[in-house]
Amino acid sequence: MKRFNLLHGILLATAASISLLNVAHADDALKMELTANQVIKNADGKTVYSPVRTAPAGTVIQYKATYTNTVNNDINDLMVTLPIPANMTFTGEANPASAQASIDGKNYADMPLMRKIDGKMIKVPYSEYRTLRWNIKLLPAKKAAAVALNTVVNK
Template sequence: MKPFYRLRHALIAIVASTVLLNSAYAADALQMELTANKVTKNADGKVSYTSVRNAPAGTVIQYKANYTNTTNQNISDLAVTLPIPANMTFTGEVSPASAQASTDGKNYADMPLMRKVNGKLVKVPLSEYKALRWNIKWLPANKSADVALNTVVN
């Protein structure tokens, strides 16, 4: 029997995600709600999401963060970052597709990440991705924006 990965530990790591706001806004202007859901596709290809706390290796988990602007003012140039939990591998599926990726949690670039190997550009394996970042150009007052990434339990 394969061991189950406790998603609670992964959620704790993700809740520590980075949110960069324009310095004119207070940190409490933005609320974040994070969910972890098992991703299942039926025979017709329809995708369903089920809340999950523990999952065996090979399970696809979607981490979805909902960011809500709790103020009466619009927020511009918002950058939100979600780390990819330890014991998980990024699948390459994100929403919105504009996410940038990082192998070190500091330097971000458009996906797919590339590097030179023997003088040729090759794709960086998804297993080396450590965090994703989305730039939200405009979040209206009292509105929300969602970002999501899919992972597989190792």
């Protein structure tokens, strides 16, 4: 059974994907921590998250990025993105739900993404989503905010 290393490849892309619209802050004003957790429904039907490094095809994995403001000033309009690894398919679940999506990493729109085929608007399959983006309007001094997306390991 093939297993995938879940954090491989997403770390560099995520580290490069943080942009401060208010550029008056120092480079070290923001700390990011990325985790990968298997999404499991327990016997009570509640969702449980379990840290995981590798997983077989079909496993649901949540990628969560926590951004911590390390300075004594608020950060406004923080734009953050999380790429969807090539060996994964987005499930449609994002937190917060205000995320925008992209199939090319350049052009973003509210979800669900739509395209016109034969004069009709249809939903773009989640398998084509490559990146999600959030705008954190305000990250107060010394506080943290998290964004997350769920994926399934491809076969």
